[in-house]
Amino acid sequence: MGERSWTHIIVHHTGAEEKDAEQVRRYHLSLGWRDIGYHYVIERDGRVVPGRSLGLPGAHCKAAGMNFKGIGIAVLGNLNNHPPLPSQEEALENLVRGLQQRFGIPPANVLGHREVPGAATDCPGRCLDMERLRSLPERPDRAVRPEGSGRGTRSGKIYRVQAGAFSLRENAEALAERLRAAGFEAVVVAGNGEPTA
Numbered sequence: 639m640g641e642r643s644w645t646h647i648i649v650h651h652t653g654a655e656e657k658d659a660e661q662v663r664r665y666h667l668s669l670g671w672r673d674i675g676y677h678y679v680i681e682r683d684g685r686v687v688p689g690r691s692l693g694l695p696g697a698h699c700k701a702a703g704m705n706f707k708g709i710g711i712a713v714l715g716n717l718n719n720h721p722p723l724p725s726q727e728e729a730l731e732n733l734v735r736g737l738q739q740r741f742g743i744p745p746a747n748v749l750g751h752r753e754v755p756g757a758a759t760d761c762p763g764r765c766l767d768m769e770r771l772r773s774l775p776e777r778p779d780r781a782v783r784p785e786g787s788g789r790g791t792r793s794g795k796i797y798r799v800q801a802g803a804f805s806l807r808e809n810a811e812a813l814a815e816r817l818r819a820a821g822f823e824a825v826v827v828a829g830n831g832e833p834t835a
């Protein structure tokens with residue numbers, strides 16, 4: 639997958655009341671950037687919209703070299719004026735927890751933009767409670783180790799995770815959406831329902 643070894647998560651607000659992630663992407667492209675600066679944008683309905691690939695450094699926090707170390711997540715809106723909507727808060731918590739587990743990122747490395755040493759900004763706004771985000775209980779599930787870490791047993795086989803099988807495509811899409819919101823890759827494949835192993 640060519641993902642980088644991320645050690646931090648940097649939380650932003652977009653700082654304006656954009657309509658959606660696409661508007662933010664268009665703005666960043668207009669600046670001559672190769673893609674939207676963030677890796678994820680959380681829209682008002684709680685949808686987590688993937689931004690630039692996790693295989694690329696971000697363009698969201700120059701301070702302390704965080705573009706190269708930190709996954710950039712932006713909550714849509716100006717969070718100096720209002721807190722995140724409940725749907726955004728829930729999506730943010732799930733996404734942050736999922737990414738922490740996937741990359742082994744400790745709570746202390748989950749930072750609001752303004753908490754990064756050297757960053758002169760009020761981002762992600764005074765209404766986003768970073769302490770609370772860091773102190774949420776960890777989920778009990780086991781962490782997924784980065785595949786390049788060299789630990790664990792390899793047998794030459796590929797282990798896939800089957801997360802659900804549905805007769806209605808909408809249900810499969812809904813589950814895939816929840817997995818993506820938690821920071822996992824998920825694809826929906828159609829099959830005839832015959833398990834092969």
Ligand SMILES: [Zn+2]
Pocket residue numbers: 649650651698751759761762
């Ligand atoms: Zn920011």
